[in-house]
Structures are given as C-alpha cells and as structure tokens.
Amino acid sequence: MAELAALEVPGVREANRKRGDDHGVNLAALRAVARRLKTQQDLARDLWSTGDTAARLLALLISRPAAFEASELDAMLRQGREPKVHDWLVNYVVKKSPHAEQLRLAWTADPDPVVASAGWALTTERVAKKPVGLDLPALLSTIEAEMSDAPDRLQWAMNHTLAQIGIDHPEHRDRAIAIGERLGVLKDYPTPPNCTSPYAPAWIKEIVSRRSGA
Incomplete structure (x- = not known):
C-alpha cells in the first residue's frame, strides 16, 4: 500500500475525479508493479478487500480469472463502482471467467x-x-x-x-x-x-x- 501511495502523481487525482474515479496513480507504473508481482491470487483478494481504488486495480492485474466464483465476481462488481475498476474488472477478469x-x-x-x-x-x-x-x-x-x-x-x-x-x-x-x-x-x-x-x-x-x- 505504501508503494502504491508513492505512485500517485500530482494533479492526476483531480483529473480522474472529474471522470468519477478516485485515484491519482500513474497506471503505467501500476502495470509495472503488476508485472513484477505476476499472478498472486491471495494477494489480489487482500488488495481488493482494502477498498482502495489503486489497490483494487492492481488486484485485477495480478488475479487469476478462473479462480473466482460467480458469486464473488458479482459481489466485486457491486462493490467496485468506480469507472476504471468497473472497466478493468469486466474486461480483464469477467470476460476470461468460465x-x-x-x-x-x-x-x-x-x-x-x-x-x-x-x-x-x-x-x-x-x-x-x-x-x-x-x-x-x-x-x-x-x-x-x-x-x-x-x-x-x-x-x-x-x-x-x-x-x-x-x-x-x-x-x-x-x-x-x-x-x-x-x-x-x-x-x-x-x-x-x-x-x-x-x-x-x-x-x-x-x-x-x-x-x-x-
């Protein structure tokens, strides 16, 4: 979480706020963190449970789509209503789910x-x-x-x-x-x-x- 906080870029949070998102993270840097971590389903669940938008975005990048039950994905969709979280959840996880x-x-x-x-x-x-x-x-x-x-x-x-x-x-x-x-x-x-x-x-x-x- 400290590492994610350090990725915040001045002005980005305000720009995202106008689009309905509530994070100020540089997404290219966030993806670099995900590449380093690779797939870690347990960590993904822990990051999601924080409720922090940047943590949830990272969680989606390191999760294993097939590991989620339908009820879990349904709950996640209803929890993660920020546009970027919603978009990544649907496109990176749900579309690849059985x-x-x-x-x-x-x-x-x-x-x-x-x-x-x-x-x-x-x-x-x-x-x-x-x-x-x-x-x-x-x-x-x-x-x-x-x-x-x-x-x-x-x-x-x-x-x-x-x-x-x-x-x-x-x-x-x-x-x-x-x-x-x-x-x-x-x-x-x-x-x-x-x-x-x-x-x-x-x-x-x-x-x-x-x-x-x-």
Missing part, C-alpha cells in the same frame, strides 16, 4: 444500471466473438426501446452493442444504423480529430469502411 455467460444473463436483467451496463459489455463481447445463439433482432428491439432513457453508463454500453451488431453483422446493419439515427444517442458527443465518433451510425460506417479498404 462464469461470463451466466453473469452476462444475470447482469443484463439487473435493475441496477451500473450492473446492467456490465451485462451489456459482455453482450458486446459475444456479438463480436461468439454470436451463435444470440437473438440479435431481440437485442436491437431492446436497445431501440430502452437506450434513450438509460443512465449514462448503461446507455454507453447499449450503444456499443448497437454499433457492434451493425459492424459485425451485415444482415442487421441497416436496422442498427436506422435505430442509431432515430434515437440520436451520442450524436453530438465531442470527438477529437482523427478519432471515431461514438455515435453508432458514424461508428458503424467508419469501421466497415476501414475493413473494406474503402
């Missing part, structure tokens, strides 16, 4: 929008990598009905699923674009030059164009 599909189904239907957003993030992963068995038209219908009024984090996750369907599944591309145009979610999101807009119709068209070499 319980990912079980949690995807449970979380997508959860009334807590932060938990539901994790379910939609896992759904996006399946749309891209393991779409067999997914009801893509039903997903599009749910997005069409619910995305506009969803809280920010959930809306962002649903929008990602919408874009991924349009990008990876040509048979649903026109409908995905039409839904995005009708809802207008993130249409005016400020996007830096040379970056892809998160507005689904623009996002879909840009990635499809790149893949086709146009």
Whole structure:
C-alpha cells in the first residue's frame, strides 16, 4: 500500500475525479508493479478487500480469472463502482471467467444500471466473438426501446452493442444504423480529430469502411 501511495502523481487525482474515479496513480507504473508481482491470487483478494481504488486495480492485474466464483465476481462488481475498476474488472477478469455467460444473463436483467451496463459489455463481447445463439433482432428491439432513457453508463454500453451488431453483422446493419439515427444517442458527443465518433451510425460506417479498404 505504501508503494502504491508513492505512485500517485500530482494533479492526476483531480483529473480522474472529474471522470468519477478516485485515484491519482500513474497506471503505467501500476502495470509495472503488476508485472513484477505476476499472478498472486491471495494477494489480489487482500488488495481488493482494502477498498482502495489503486489497490483494487492492481488486484485485477495480478488475479487469476478462473479462480473466482460467480458469486464473488458479482459481489466485486457491486462493490467496485468506480469507472476504471468497473472497466478493468469486466474486461480483464469477467470476460476470461468460465462464469461470463451466466453473469452476462444475470447482469443484463439487473435493475441496477451500473450492473446492467456490465451485462451489456459482455453482450458486446459475444456479438463480436461468439454470436451463435444470440437473438440479435431481440437485442436491437431492446436497445431501440430502452437506450434513450438509460443512465449514462448503461446507455454507453447499449450503444456499443448497437454499433457492434451493425459492424459485425451485415444482415442487421441497416436496422442498427436506422435505430442509431432515430434515437440520436451520442450524436453530438465531442470527438477529437482523427478519432471515431461514438455515435453508432458514424461508428458503424467508419469501421466497415476501414475493413473494406474503402
């Protein structure tokens, strides 16, 4: 914990606070610590139990995803609500867990929008990598009905699923674009030059164009 405290960089905590995070750690330095420690599941659990955001981020980097039970991952998601912790937990641990599909189904239907957003993030992963068995038209219908009024984090996750369907599944591309145009979610999101807009119709068209070499 003392080593993690020493990694804090002046000004970073305030910048992160504006994004909903509560740490001031240099993440490149944090990753270097993780590389030195390598996988240590018991230490990961101890670090997570401190409740400290930097410690939890390090815990996720040195944990063994398959070692967590589904109930443990569910509890961790509900505890670690800071955006960076949430993102790393889902992407570095849950997606690699044998319980990912079980949690995807449970979380997508959860009334807590932060938990539901994790379910939609896992759904996006399946749309891209393991779409067999997914009801893509039903997903599009749910997005069409619910995305506009969803809280920010959930809306962002649903929008990602919408874009991924349009990008990876040509048979649903026109409908995905039409839904995005009708809802207008993130249409005016400020996007830096040379970056892809998160507005689904623009996002879909840009990635499809790149893949086709146009």
